[in-house]
Amino acid sequence: MSEIILSVEHVTKKFPVSGGRFLTACDDITFNVRKGETVAVVGESGCGKTTLLKAIMNMQKPTSGKIIFHGEDITQLTGEAKRQNYRHIQMVFQDPTAAFNPKMKVRDIVCEPLINFDLIGKGEVDSKARELLTQVDLPADFVDRYPNNMSGGQRQRVAIARALALEPEIIACDEATSALDVSVQDTIIKLLVKLQREKGITYIFICHDMALVSLFSHRVAVMYLGNMMEKLDGDKLNQARHPYTRALLKAVFSTDQEKNQYIGILPGDIPSPLNIPSGCPFQNRCEYCQELCQQKKPDFSEVAPNHFVACHFPL
Amino acid sequence: MLLDVKNLAVSYGKNPTPTIEGVSFDLNDGEILAIVGESGSGKTTVIRAILNVLPGGGHVSNGSMTFDGKNLLELDAGGWRALRGKNISMIFQDSGNMMNPVHTIGKQFVEYIQVHSDLDKRAAWDMAIEKLELMNLPNPENILNSYTFELSGGMRQRVGIAMAITFQPKLLLADEPTSALDVTTQAQIVGELMFITRGSGAAMIIVTHNIGVASYLADNLMVMSGGRVVEYGKTDDVINRPQSEYTKTLLASVPEIGGRRYV
Numbered sequence: 117m118s119e120i121i122l123s124v125e126h127v128t129k130k131f132p133v134s135g136g137r138f139l140t141a142c143d144d145i146t147f148n149v150r151k152g153e154t155v156a157v158v159g160e161s162g163c164g165k166t167t168l169l170k171a172i173m174n175m176q177k178p179t180s181g182k183i184i185f186h187g188e189d190i191t192q193l194t195g196e197a198k199r200q201n202y203r204h205i206q207m208v209f210q211d212p213t214a215a216f217n218p219k220m221k222v223r224d225i226v227c228e229p230l231i232n233f234d235l236i237g238k239g240e241v242d243s244k245a246r247e248l249l250t251q252v253d254l255p256a257d258f259v260d261r262y263p264n265n266m267s268g269g270q271r272q273r274v275a276i277a278r279a280l281a282l283e284p285e286i287i288a289c290d291e292a293t294s295a296l297d298v299s300v301q302d303t304i305i306k307l308l309v310k311l312q313r314e315k316g317i318t319y320i321f322i323c324h325d326m327a328l329v330s331l332f333s334h335r336v337a338v339m340y341l342g343n344m345m346e347k348l349d350g351d352k353l354n355q356a357r358h359p360y361t362r363a364l365l366k367a368v369f370s371t372d373q374e375k376n377q378y379i380g381i382l383p384g385d386i387p388s389p390l391n392i393p394s395g396c397p398f399q400n401r402c403e404y405c406q407e408l409c410q411q412k413k414p415d416f417s418e419v420a421p422n423h424f425v426a427c428h429f430p431l
Numbered sequence: 432m433l434l435d436v437k438n439l440a441v442s443y444g445k446n447p448t449p450t451i452e453g454v455s456f457d458l459n460d461g462e463i464l465a466i467v468g469e470s471g472s473g474k475t476t477v478i479r480a481i482l483n484v485l486p487g488g489g490h491v492s493n494g495s496m497t498f499d500g501k502n503l504l505e506l507d508a509g510g511w512r513a514l515r516g517k518n519i520s521m522i523f524q525d526s527g528n529m530m531n532p533v534h535t536i537g538k539q540f541v542e543y544i545q546v547h548s549d550l551d552k553r554a555a556w557d558m559a560i561e562k563l564e565l566m567n568l569p570n571p572e573n574i575l576n577s578y579t580f581e582l583s584g585g586m587r588q589r590v591g592i593a594m595a596i597t598f599q600p601k602l603l604l605a606d607e608p609t610s611a612l613d614v615t616t617q618a619q620i621v622g623e624l625m626f627i628t629r630g631s632g633a634a635m636i637i638v639t640h641n642i643g644v645a646s647y648l649a650d651n652l653m654v655m656s657g658g659r660v661v662e663y664g665k666t667d668d669v670i671n672r673p674q675s676e677y678t679k680t681l682l683a684s685v686p687e688i689g690g691r692r693y694v
Binding site for chain 2: 154160161268297298299300301302305306309312324325326327328330331332333334350351353354363364365366367368369370371372373375376379380381382383385
């Protein structure tokens with residue numbers, strides 16, 4: 117197994133809301149990211165996965181906890197040190213249309229990070245942009261285009277090219293393929309995997325689609341209401357033991373009619389994060405809920421090598 | 432036969448090349464047809480043409496559409512008013528967007544019922560509550576007094592479906608009804624759509640890019656690409672024995688749990 121490149125230690129993020137209350141978006145999240153691997157963070161909307169990503173990206177300071185990158189707690193960085201840290205962790209957003217300035221040409225979009233860090237001169241922009249576009253399998257003469265003259269998939273490739281420009285060690289993808297068609301999604305995933313093999317990039321991939329995640333992630337972390345529920349290897353999703361992970365897996369519609377017989381419907385909605393029940397956060401939707409679950413919040417414990425579950429009664 | 436569409440073509444403005452062309456299918460009572468395809472393939476245009484709500488200068492330039500024995504292309508405004516919302520109704524991708532955010536859901540629901548019937552306000556209100564209960568929505572009274580932004584995406588979609596099925600339409604048109612939802616909510620809504628159509632005998636055309644959802648729900652499946660029908664047939668045939676290369680590629684790119692892995 118490769119070395120740990122980033123570790124998230126007991127990160128908690130609370131947002132103040134009216135009435136002196138707090139909304140807990142992330143509650144004591146701990147996990148490690150290994151070099152050259154893909155960690156997928158899965159969960160429904162409102163589970164805190166984007167808040168977690170913002171903390172890792174150093175866009176939001178967590179209320180407590182540490183994020184260790186290269187032996188340093190990056191949440192404590194300020195000023196120039198913080199700015200330099202962005203070179204190593206880059207991001208690809210969900211909506212590539214909104215992520216670009218529509219008045220900038222692709223050439224300037226992909227090279228802007230390099231200019232910001234004084235890595236290339238104005239004269240090198242064109243050749244560098246062409247090189248970056250080739251890396252993401254786009255024709256080099258796309259440098260003259262504007263973002264709105266491209267399809268969604270092409271725009272997302274440009275977004276990846278921009279993220280690659282600084283040769284970061286980690287690329288964080290926030291639902292990077294959710295807005296794309298299935299066939300385009302597939303080619304983008306293949307591209308990400310190819311780049312990972314060539315350059316040893318580490319991905320933190322936020323997603324809500326279990327089936328997509330099963331394609332390419334080394335590790336999968338499942339979140340619910342700000343809590344980490346389960347963490348396991350990407351090729352062992354079928355061995356998931358948390359009732360919530362099972363429910364997520366059962367909610368995926370397949371083209372295989374036989375698998376569709378096992379579609380399970382998880383009743384109810386996610387409770388408001390403002391009044392998370394004491395005990396297990398999943399208790400009111402869990403069919404195996406018992407008295408203990410309502411009283412005590414389960415610990416995040418290792419049930420098999422590299423397989424962690426936060427459940428009193430793992431399946 | 433409930434709906435018979437033959438050789439449908441739709442053009443926009445003065446553009447001589449039709450956006451969709453040669454679309455033919457038929458639908459019997461209680462049947463579910465799924466139209467799948469990538470964005471820009473013209474799948475939404477097909478169902479918008481059926482309801483005659485094509486945006487910005489879109490018009491049917493060729494073909495015929497017959498619904499319940501009536502020629503849809505010859506209907507006048509009054510004819511459409513009688514048909515839409517009552518015999519044919521539509522479920523949108525985000526039902527929150529089809530409603531006015533500054534009025535309560537109840538006000539709009541009641542208005543909708545009164546337009547299509549001669550019930551008084553009280554009776555319309557009760558009818559709305561009854562329909563919301565059918566969609567497993569807790570506290571329907573509360574929901575009618577809420578604004579769209581106060582509900583979650585799944586609840587809004589249930590309200591949209593409740594409105595669409597109010598007059599037990601013969602045909603439901605659903606445009607990406609679950610695309611904006613989380614996976615678990617999607618499974619709930621798909622289950623409810625199945626229950627409602629099978630229970631009331633309504634036919635449904637569902638437009639989706641989720642091929643899994645399509646193959647779960649539909650009797651017949653139509654694959655579209657670039658405004659043309661690439662493949663059309665029984666769901667089982669299209670999924671398990673696809674003929675065209677396009678369908679094969681599309682099916683191959685659908686991720687499956689426990690399927691292929693790239694790492």
